[in-house]
Amino acid sequence: MSGYRDSKIIEDTIYQTYIRFFEIAEGRRRWNLFKDIPWEQSNPEATELLGDFVEQFCGVELYLPDYTAKLMHTLRRSRGRGWFLANWGYEESKHSLTLEKWLIVSGKRTEESVQDFSDVVLEGEWDPPFSEPRQMMIYGMIQELATHVNYKRLRQMALSEGDRALGTALRFIAIDEMAHFGFYRDVVKTYLALDEDNTRADLAFVFKNFAMPAQRIVPGAEERARRMAEVGLYGPREYIKLVKEPIETALGLGSIKQLQRQYLDVEGRPRRFIVPDAPGLATGAGTLVSAEE
Numbered sequence: 001m002s003g004y005r006d007s008k009i010i011e012d013t014i015y016q017t018y019i020r021f022f023e024i025a026e027g028r029r030r031w032n033l034f035k036d037i038p039w040e041q042s043n044p045e046a047t048e049l050l051g052d053f054v055e056q057f058c059g060v061e062l063y064l065p066d067y068t069a070k071l072m073h074t075l076r077r078s079r080g081r082g083w084f085l086a087n088w089g090y091e092e093s094k095h096s097l098t099l100e101k102w103l104i105v106s107g108k109r110t111e112e113s114v115q116d117f118s119d120v121v122l123e124g125e126w127d128p129p130f131s132e133p134r135q136m137m138i139y140g141m142i143q144e145l146a147t148h149v150n151y152k153r154l155r156q157m158a159l160s161e162g163d164r165a166l167g168t169a170l171r172f173i174a175i176d177e178m179a180h181f182g183f184y185r186d187v188v189k190t191y192l193a194l195d196e197d198n199t200r201a202d203l204a205f206v207f208k209n210f211a212m213p214a215q216r217i218v219p220g221a222e223e224r225a226r227r228m229a230e231v232g233l234y235g236p237r238e239y240i241k242l243v244k245e246p247i248e249t250a251l252g253l254g255s256i257k258q259l260q261r262q263y264l265d266v267e268g269r270p271r272r273f274i275v276p277d278a279p280g281l282a283t284g285a286g287t288l289v290s291a292e293e
């Protein structure tokens with residue numbers, strides 16, 4: 001299908017979004033895990049539960065080679081997205097190093113057990129949950145905001161347990177995750193402006209099938225997710241209030257439930273619409289492409 005979606009303007013806009021993102025990253029957001037975190041202020045008395053949660057998040061960050069390698073080759077022609085992924089990979093690599101360092105410095109884990117955990121985690125392999133690039137951008141948007149919320153709330157737990165090292169580390173990490181969310185949100189806004197109906201259909205589809213990355217492959221992840229919900233750190237309620245609803249508002253979508261009724265077919269697949277030839281033509285009531293086309 002040809003049309004506005006495939007035109008150069010979407011790539012140019014995403015590239016400009018990336019340059020803005022990168023300028024802020026370089027100018028205001030860089031931090032140094034060796035110098036900027038008061039490691040001596042970690043609290044050896046912090047609970048085992050805090051250690052378990054940090055290890056869990058560390059596990060999710062460890063699939064970095066899969067996250068980058070499996071997406072990069074699909075983005076060769078999209079400089080904005082490809083360069084974003086390279087920068088994103090650098091920042092995410094710092095997150096897992098920082099969390100691992102805290103596990104060791106705080107005495108929650110030994111160097112050997114961190115290495116053993118990493119080996120076990122990497123026996124599993126992550127695969128992208130969606131095949132369409134636009135769906136993966138939407139997935140990234142939801143996932144980064146959810147990750148931000150997780151780290152922000154974990155930071156509160158760390159501070160309440162008197163661990164200023166982890167509190168500081170998680171502040172840096174949570175800010176990075178928010179910036180990642182901001183990039184994806186702006187990309188999704190671009191898609192909405194240029195191809196509103198198909199983007200709404202993809203939003204409905206991705207929200208319907210969303211799960212946090214690596215939830216099924218990190219050993220013990222389901223049990224720990226249950227514990228997180230139990231202690232009120234993060235669970236379905238936080239997902240709805242702090243992730244789903246803010247995204248509905250940020251994108252002006254109305255309710256996702258309504259979107260799913262309107263834009264998914266009986267099998268739960270996104271309905272498809274003729275891509276507008278020029279921006280501003282999508283009105284939320286585009287022409288449906290029949291199944292034969």
Ligand SMILES: [Fe+2]
Nearest residue numbers: 061092095177
């Ligand atoms: Fe991260």
Ligand SMILES: [Fe+2]
Nearest residue numbers: 144176177180
């Ligand atoms: Fe992130």
